Amino acid sequence: MRESAAIKQNTPKLVSDLLDGLQEPRTPYISPARFGELAGLSQGTIARLAGVHRNTVRVNPASEPLQDRLREMIKIITSAVELTGNVEKAFFWFRNEPIADYKRKTAAELVAEGHAGAVLTHLEDLRNGPTG
Secondary structure, X not given: OHHHHHHHHHHHHHHHHHHHHHEOOOOOOEOHHHHHHHHOOOHHHHHHHHOOXXXXXXXXXXXXXXXXXXXXXXXXXXXXXXXXXXXXXHHHHHHXXXXXXXXXXXXXXXXXXXXXXXXXXXXXXHHHOOOO
C-alpha cells in the first residue's frame, strides 16, 4: 500500500519532467526526435506509428497528423506512468507488452492502427481494478 501512495505522490513530477523533455525548444509542438530518443524509437518507426511519410518526421515535425498521433502516444505513456510510477517501464510496456483483450497486440501496434482510445480505456480498466 505504501508503494502505491509513493507512486501517486511522485507521478506528477515524473509526468511533468517527461513533458518538459518532449517540447521542441522555442516552439509549441512535441519534438518527434526527443520522443523517439526517450521511447527508443527510430524516426521511421515514429512515422509508421503516426501514419505519416518517414520524411515528415524530419522535414515537417510540426505536421498536425504527426503531432496529433504524438499527443495520443503521450497520453498513453503518461497514463502508463501513473500506473507504474516509472517512465522507462511505461515506454517498455507501450512497445512490448501484448494486450490480451486486443488480440495480443501491443499499445504501439494499436496506436498505429488508430486505436489509441482503446489503449486508454484498457489502462483505465487496469487503474480501476477488476469488476464483477
